[in-house]
Amino acid sequence: xxxxxxxxxxxxxxxxxRVTITCRASQSISRWLAWYQQKPGKAPKxxxxxxxxxxxxxxxxxxxxxxxxxxxxxxxSLQPDDFATYYCQQYNIEGTFGQGTKxxxx
Amino acid sequence: EVxxxxxxGGLVKPGGSxxxxxxxxxxxxxxxxxxWVRQAPGKGLEWVSxxxxxxxxxxxxxxxxxxxxxxxDSAKNSVFLQxxxxxxxxxxxxxxxRVQFGGSKGAFDIWGQGTMVTVSS
Numbered sequence: 001x002x003x004x005x006x007x008x009x010x011x012x013x014x015x016x017x018r019v020t021i022t023c024r025a026s027q028s029i030s031r032w033l034a035w036y037q038q039k040p041g042k043a044p045k046x047x048x049x050x051x052x053x054x055x056x057x058x059x060x061x062x063x064x065x066x067x068x069x070x071x072x073x074x075x076x077s078l079q080p081d082d083f084a085t086y087y088c089q090q091y092n093i094e095g096t097f098g099q100g101t102k103x104x105x106x
Numbered sequence: 107e108v109x110x111x112x113x114x115g116g117l118v119k120p121g122g123s124x125x126x127x128x129x130x131x132x133x134x135x136x137x138x139x140x141x142w143v144r145q146a147p148g149k150g151l152e153w154v155s156x157x158x159x160x161x162x163x164x165x166x167x168x169x170x171x172x173x174x175x176x177x178x179d180s181a182k183n184s185v186f187l188q189x190x191x192x193x194x195x196x197x198x199x200x201x202x203x204r205v206q207f208g209g210s211k212g213a214f215d216i217w218g219q220g221t222m223v224t225v226s227s
Contacts, residue, residue, distance in 0.1 A: 001168065034213035036151075043201055043220060044143075044151065049213035087151055091211055094165050095141060095153035 002026055002090050006098035012106040019075040021101045023088035028068045032092035035064055035073045038100075039084045047086075048073070078103070108132035108216055110140075110202050115221030118192055126187040126221055128202030133216075135183040139163075139205040141214060142176065142187050144198035144223075154200070157185060158210050170196075192225045199223075 003026040013019050023033065031051040036044035046055045048064040051071055061076040075082055083105055088098040114126040128140060142154040155166045155176040164176055175188040185202060199222050203214035 032211065036214075038151075043217035044214075045217075046206075046213050046215050049206065049215075055213075055215065089151075089153075089213070091205075091213060094167070095143075095156065095214075097143075097151040097153060100150040 002029065002093055002096050004088055004090055004096050004098040006086075006088055006101050008101060009099065010102045010104060012104050013078050014106045015078055015080060017078045017106075019078050019082075019103060021073045021086055021088075021103075023066075023071045023073070023098050025069045025071075025090055029090040029092035031067045032090060033064075033066070033071050034089045034091060035062075036087045036089065037082075037084045038087065044087065075103075110204060110216055110218035112200060112202050112218040112221035115200065115223045117224045117226065119227050120193060120225055122192050122225070123188070123190045124192065124223060126189065126200055126202075126223070128185040128187075128218060130183045130185075130204070133204075134208075136160075136180045137208040139210050139212075140178065140185040141203045141205065142185075143201045143203055143214070143217075144196075145201070145220075146195075146198040149198075152198070155187065156205075159208070163210060189223070192223075194225050197223060197225050 035048040038044040052064045141156040157176045173191045178185045199220040201220045204216040206212040206215035
């Protein structure tokens with residue numbers, strides 16, 4: 001089974017900050033990686049797929065990079081609506097999620 | 107509107123069974139792979155199972171293999187998750203989610219609102 005490890009688990013940041021979240025896969029997944037945003041009481045929302053492709057309607061301040069086993073999600077300038085929990089997911093084999101990164105207000 | 111709507115959750119005793127449904131609308135259901143994902147209270151997301159558009163490819167997480175069965179009915183535009191031998195650790199909000207672009211490999215672009223399953227005596 002492929003394991004996904006996100007870091008950090010919690011991130012404290014201010015509006016306007018540049019934020020980076022890392023996701024590591026236990027084996028190569030090429031670029032079969034997605035990022036989701038989840039707010040309390042809501043279903044996850046797809047942000048990026050294939051490591052760096054932006055889902056339709058998602059603001060361009062969100063970007064992704066990486067391939068193989070190392071990936072990053074970057075928010076270029078954190079907005080009030082971005083305080084949420086973020087998950088990476090590999091979909092090379094089945095669909096394992098990372099444990100999540102909570103972005104909270106500093 | 108493209109949407110998925112889950113139903114069938116509830117309170118069940120350990121060892122019991124429950125059948126979840128996921129009703130699709132607003133898109134050509136028969137073209138898409140559908141997954142079940144669960145989230146225990148206060149915890150992260152856990153992929154549970156997937157079924158391809160023609161039911162040819164079916165996969166399960168190790169944690170549910172042998173106890174859960176996924177199926178689909180194109181006439182009803184629905185996917186089902188039959189859950190047997192339920193355990194306390196199966197307590198979670200269960201989401202169904204669509205694989206994007208009609209492929210077998212893709213991110214999950216449409217999610218339902220979830221249905222809650224509680225396993226307790």
